[in-house]
Amino acid sequence: MRPQGSPTIRDVAKHAGVSVATVSHVLQGKSSLHAAATVERVRRSAEELSYRPNRTAQNLARRQTRTLGVVVETMTTGRFTANAFCVEVLDGILDFAGEADYQVKIVSLKCNDSQTVAQCVDNGSMDAAALIAPNSDGALVAWAQTAALPIVLVGSLPDGIDIPRVDVDDEAAILNAVRWLTELGHRHIGIITGPPTQWSAVRRENAYARALASAGLEAIASLRYAGDYTYASGQAGAAELMTADPRPTAIICGNDGVAVGALEALHRLHIRVPDEVSILGFDDHDVARWCRPQLTTIRQPFHEMGVKAAELLITAIEGGPVLRKEPIIFPGVLVRRRSTAPPPGLSAPRGARRGGSVP
Amino acid sequence: MRPQGSPTIRDVAKHAGVSVATVSHVLQGKSSLHAAATVERVRRSAEELSYRPNRTAQNLARRQTRTLGVVVETMTTGRFTANAFCVEVLDGILDFAGEADYQVKIVSLKCNDSQTVAQCVDNGSMDAAALIAPNSDGALVAWAQTAALPIVLVGSLPDGIDIPRVDVDDEAAILNAVRWLTELGHRHIGIITGPPTQWSAVRRENAYARALASAGLEAIASLRYAGDYTYASGQAGAAELMTADPRPTAIICGNDGVAVGALEALHRLHIRVPDEVSILGFDDHDVARWCRPQLTTIRQPFHEMGVKAAELLITAIEGGPVLRKEPIIFPGVLVRRRSTAPPPGLSAPRGARRGGSVP
DNA sequence: CTGAAAGCGCTTACAG
DNA sequence: CTGAAAGCGCTTACAG
Numbered sequence: 001m002r003p004q005g006s007p008t009i010r011d012v013a014k015h016a017g018v019s020v021a022t023v024s025h026v027l028q029g030k031s032s033l034h035a036a037a038t039v040e041r042v043r044r045s046a047e048e049l050s051y052r053p054n055r056t057a058q059n060l061a062r063r064q065t066r067t068l069g070v071v072v073e074t075m076t077t078g079r080f081t082a083n084a085f086c087v088e089v090l091d092g093i094l095d096f097a098g099e100a101d102y103q104v105k106i107v108s109l110k111c112n113d114s115q116t117v118a119q120c121v122d123n124g125s126m127d128a129a130a131l132i133a134p135n136s137d138g139a140l141v142a143w144a145q146t147a148a149l150p151i152v153l154v155g156s157l158p159d160g161i162d163i164p165r166v167d168v169d170d171e172a173a174i175l176n177a178v179r180w181l182t183e184l185g186h187r188h189i190g191i192i193t194g195p196p197t198q199w200s201a202v203r204r205e206n207a208y209a210r211a212l213a214s215a216g217l218e219a220i221a222s223l224r225y226a227g228d229y230t231y232a233s234g235q236a237g238a239a240e241l242m243t244a245d246p247r248p249t250a251i252i253c254g255n256d257g258v259a260v261g262a263l264e265a266l267h268r269l270h271i272r273v274p275d276e277v278s279i280l281g282f283d284d285h286d287v288a289r290w291c292r293p294q295l296t297t298i299r300q301p302f303h304e305m306g307v308k309a310a311e312l313l314i315t316a317i318e319g320g321p322v323l324r325k326e327p328i329i330f331p332g333v334l335v336r337r338r339s340t341a342p343p344p345g346l347s348a349p350r351g352a353r354r355g356g357s358v359p
Numbered sequence: 360m361r362p363q364g365s366p367t368i369r370d371v372a373k374h375a376g377v378s379v380a381t382v383s384h385v386l387q388g389k390s391s392l393h394a395a396a397t398v399e400r401v402r403r404s405a406e407e408l409s410y411r412p413n414r415t416a417q418n419l420a421r422r423q424t425r426t427l428g429v430v431v432e433t434m435t436t437g438r439f440t441a442n443a444f445c446v447e448v449l450d451g452i453l454d455f456a457g458e459a460d461y462q463v464k465i466v467s468l469k470c471n472d473s474q475t476v477a478q479c480v481d482n483g484s485m486d487a488a489a490l491i492a493p494n495s496d497g498a499l500v501a502w503a504q505t506a507a508l509p510i511v512l513v514g515s516l517p518d519g520i521d522i523p524r525v526d527v528d529d530e531a532a533i534l535n536a537v538r539w540l541t542e543l544g545h546r547h548i549g550i551i552t553g554p555p556t557q558w559s560a561v562r563r564e565n566a567y568a569r570a571l572a573s574a575g576l577e578a579i580a581s582l583r584y585a586g587d588y589t590y591a592s593g594q595a596g597a598a599e600l601m602t603a604d605p606r607p608t609a610i611i612c613g614n615d616g617v618a619v620g621a622l623e624a625l626h627r628l629h630i631r632v633p634d635e636v637s638i639l640g641f642d643d644h645d646v647a648r649w650c651r652p653q654l655t656t657i658r659q660p661f662h663e664m665g666v667k668a669a670e671l672l673i674t675a676i677e678g679g680p681v682l683r684k685e686p687i688i689f690p691g692v693l694v695r696r697r698s699t700a701p702p703p704g705l706s707a708p709r710g711a712r713r714g715g716s717v718p
Numbered sequence: 719c720t721g722a723a724a725g726c727g728c729t730t731a732c733a734g
Numbered sequence: 735c736t737g738a739a740a741g742c743g744c745t746t747a748c749a750g
Contacts, residue, residue, distance in 0.1 A: 009729095010727080020729090053728070055482045056418045056484065057726070060419050106464075123411055123413070124415050124416075378722075379744080720749105724745105727742105
């Protein structure tokens with residue numbers, strides 16, 4: 001709120017010698033309703049007093065805030081930034097919201113109980129909210145299903161929970177990636193998963209299992225490491241997977257940070273990437289191009305997803321069609337770089353593809 | 360704003376059979392003023408109707424919004440996230456604000472003219488604002504000097520502009536780093552600067568020049584590349600500096616992203632780091648540990664700076680002492696990793712230090 | 719201990 | 735073309 005001394009609409013009205021209604025009209029650009037001289041006088045008065053409408057008062061009178069909430073759960077990671085995903089989606093939201101003259105408010109949920117959620121989100125301080133990759137088992141998702149204001153979730157959700165959302169088709173992407181790996185000749189493909197509360201992690205793992213199956217391979221328990229999307233879990237995971245028998249010749253990582261951690265662990269073990277082990281990232285974060293070898297990874301259009309979420313929300317606020325339950329899905333694209341290659345002993349992908357019973 | 364149907368304080372009052380004043384009191388925790396039975400009744404009514412106070416109305420009545428603005432200029436970078444600095448500072452602000460029950464609103468300034476600034480920031484929708492590393496020549500800084508609401512700037516400013524701020528002592532850090540480099544024996548130290556509108560970049564460069572002078576070295580124009588804090592400028596800069604004569608044996612980079620770009624360019628040129636050229640980063644971003652070789656860099660306590668900024672702002676809002684003009688300075692610390700070493704031909708730092716007139 | 723009333727700074731039918 | 739008045743949903747002296 002501005003300091004007490006700020007001029008109000010009454011001051012402007014008095015200064016211009018008109019009513020507050022007139023000032024309000026003029027300043028809202030409904031100047032066609034008024035005499036040119038009046039409009040001019042009001043404009044000048046506002047200018048001279050350097051009047052600026054109090055947004056809080058406008059909001060109350062208009063029964064809308066023109067602000068979007070961006071809700072992230074920070075209790076797990078501790079940090080908002082821990083997730084590059086969040087930041088890029090936020091950027092997209094900021095872009096679209098800015099164009100549409102909406103403000104954005106960040107809600108950083110430290111504890112995900114229904115009390116807190118209601119207090120922080122459903123308190124009339126925002127017209128709609130985007131939930132960024134919430135844990136699928138928390139109060140936030142539960143609340144969202146019955147929320148009275150428009151909600152869009154950015155990320156994945158278990159089947160059966162229907163909240164309007166925008167997501168990336170990571171299943172197809174993983175399927176694609178695994179197929180490519182098997183075509184290169186890989187038969188022992190490991191995975192370092194994300195945390196089970198992040199539904200995207202679950203879906204990716206499921207897709208991995210299905211891809212394996214459709215390539216006639218079986219999922220081996222010792223080829224799976226339960227990570228949590230952190231660099232550290234990448235390090236630990238890769239180190240552990242290297243002790244498995246059979247040892248994986250390729251590892252699918254939960255995200256690029258995990259992949260870089262894996263790279264580091266393998267480097268310390270003097271295991272060469274991609275000659276001995278292929279590494280596949282996820283996200284196509286800056287680091288994917290900055291690390292060595294550069295990561296083969298799956299690019300997700302985070303920014304666009306944010307833009308879309310904001311667009312959906314603003315459309316809903318402004319009386320557009322009701323938000324659809326069917327998610328809006330963006331494709332993930334496999335970006336082939338240096339961290340993947342045929343497994344040791346095989347060099348030509350073509351040869352490998354028809355190789356039959358390579359062990 | 361919440362949908363029309365939401366219960367208001369009047370509904371609760373009616374339901375509990377008391378006045379709205381009583382409901383207001385009780386729900387604000389001033390229950391000591393009331394009979395236990397009344398308190399109980401009000402609580403239950405609020406619960407049953409799942410009433411939640413409308414924050415906009417509270418804000419207007421209380422003449423405060425309990426929200427902090429975080430203002431970033433995005434016209435240069437296009438993206439909020441382009442700057443890791445911003446995100447980590449934001450995290451710190453979010454942390455402190457959350458504890459203090461303040462909300463935070465992001466203002467992403469696409470054009471930095473005084474109109475836009477006033478409209479977006481000084482519109483009564485926030486009680487105070489943190490300006491994150493604004494360009495020193497823009498309307499935002501000009502506005503901040505006369506702003507009616509509490510302002511804290513996070514970052515650097517030219518001398519003579521007095522806005523309360525929190526900053527890092529990058530001058531001392533650079534001085535320190537250059538001294539260390541000269542002690543290692545480096546005599547030709549290049550620099551890839553940041554953009555001149557970012558005052559931190561100017562200050563770092565000045566510190567670099569002074570450190571050179573105090574080591575008895577002269578600044579050579581061909582050893583300076585005008586970058587802009589991007590990866591691309593790191594690539595281009597390093598490539599260009601390698602054509603200089605004399606060729607630098609060490610390069611100070613504007614930030615870690617720039618340093619990684621430099622690493623990449625040198626890699627392509629088959630110039631080894633740190634054997635032939637030492638690279639010094641700035642920030643200690645994740646990538647500094649993720650790239651190869653790991654970067655020697657200067658760590659900045661971004662998160663703490665954000666926390667401090669929020670603390671100052673909230674103190675000011677709540678009637679604490681007026682914000683001091685003297686900046687609050689955090690130290691930057693030199694983190695020595697693998698990207699720096701003595702220049703070619705010199706191996707022992709000790710020997711180099713007293714080496715006298717090494718060319 | 720409780721409530722009637724004024725007020726926060728706007729917007730918006732409505733009447734003229 | 736313009737203005738008086740009600741209202742948005744709260745808070746807060748103030749009186750009782």
